[in-house]
Amino acid sequence: MRVLRPLALTMLLGATALAQGPTYGVGRAPTPEELRARDISIGPAGDELPPGSGTAEQGERIYRIRCAGCHGRELEGGRAPRRAPRLVKTEPGSDVDPWAAGRILPYRSPYATTVWDYINRGMPLYQEGSLTADQVYALTAFLLYRNEVIAEDLVLDAESLPKIEMPNRDGWAPLPDWQRLSPRLPGYPF
């Protein structure tokens, strides 16, 4: 650890230097509209979630039309050539271990925002970006309801979605602090 201390000091000094004004004056400020339109990174706090809302009931209707073709009518996942992951856990109950339940994204995700972000960025396959914000809220509600994470009548929106307590909220390994010239894993010689 003694080796790391000078590095940490350098980083602190670096952070102070960052607070200064621009050096080159190249580039322009984005407009507020540009920022809103382009910022689709949804963090755990949900600050970036757009206006809109949806329920599990609405989500089920959208799922039948837009998702079931690949993920299966019962969210059981698809076979080749339309391989798509299973979206619902098999074991009933709201206390099923998210790591034992298989790789079920709407159950294993530590944050509900990750489910929203994933659908919004990546679904449906090759029609990405075609779902409205209301539809993404509704689909998220449907998937979380079917995995027994939320009640059927919960209306998901920018307020309610980040408040959902996912079963894997604290069950995942944090990432190591990265330092220049540090090994991949302390104590691992390879």
Added chain:
Amino acid sequence: MGAKRPDRREFLRGGAALAGGLTVGAAEPALGQAPPEPERYVRGDPDLIAYGERSRFVTSVRIPHPPGGRESPDAFGLVFHVAAPLQDSVGTITPSSLHFVGTTRGSLMPEIDPAEHRLMIHGMVERPLVFTMEDLKRLPSVTRLHFIECAGNRARSTHKDVQESHGMTSCAEWTGVLLSTLLEEAGVKDGAAWVVAEGTENVKGASSFPLAKAMDDCIVAYGMNGEAVRPQNGFPLRLLIPGFEGIFNTKYLRRIKVTDEYYLNYNDYGHLSRDDTRAALGYQVGPKSVITRPSGGQRLPGRGFYEISGLAWSGGGAVSRVDVSTDAGRSWQEAEIQGTAHRMAHTRFRLPWSWDGQEAVLMSRCTDEVGQVQPTQAQVAEHFGRPDNPSAGVPGLDNTIQPWRVAGDGSVHNARA
């Protein structure tokens, strides 16, 4: 423009016929001692003078990864992973045309007009900024050699050659602006800790990485091997996060967001783990090397002198040493490292060897400047107290030692268990 240009294949065919007529006949040498003549002499081709091509005698190409996987492009024009022909590599640079290609999932290639492309830097910064490509080229630049390796670059006993076993790594000379330069220009706010990078593929893949890494050595690259970044590698702009697994090196880069916490966006979900060890080993690539010559599928024509040559690299820094064994790891000799070993770059190593015609097993072992040493599969299993079973796998990117068996007839085979 297309209408004015003759169809290229037609042109080449016509050119070849014409050239054929003008071939200087290799006259029978009077004394039988003249140096060998070329196959023929051909007229210059205006297209090939404007933009060169390799010799028609050189035929190495990329192949689908994993071996036998989906062809790229498929019937719909989608591109999947393709691996570089390392068995034919010389030096340290992978030609851009042969650089491996990884896609988040099968995807169409975005065709981006650089005049329209914008990079936005925002989030926890004092001054959110939008840069055009011309803006970026005004800023102080760096040129550095860096490898990129896909996390799926895992050797199996069924792999026949080094392209199948190790072809999802490549090394290029990248030119661009340090990400730290752009972040300093925007002014990172106190409390910022993470950076999210986003590209422009069908899936707007996004990867999170620590701010400490962003401020250290990441490059927003517009140049690759002396020209613009190739479309398959992210034209017009890609991110280099040297030493991190391939998926972090966001192609078609359009947005950088500085955040206070780990955002767990699209690509990050793939790294989610319950286990601290797996989580830690899924980021920085470990010390790794492979002998590319002689390697699987090649054949030594007979006993005698051969140079053993290969590539070594590490996500932790520069390669400091490579050892080579010709007796299945019983004894090791230090190999010569070509020139200066660059940080997070393929490094060529060489060892002179005289083959006695007996069966031999060749291995290489990389040590990096951090002191990390490339392990055997058995060493990894022992470290984690597990049975030495290849199907147990290696946590994180597989960096285990690759054995090649030279049989008595000179044929070279994968000797991985």
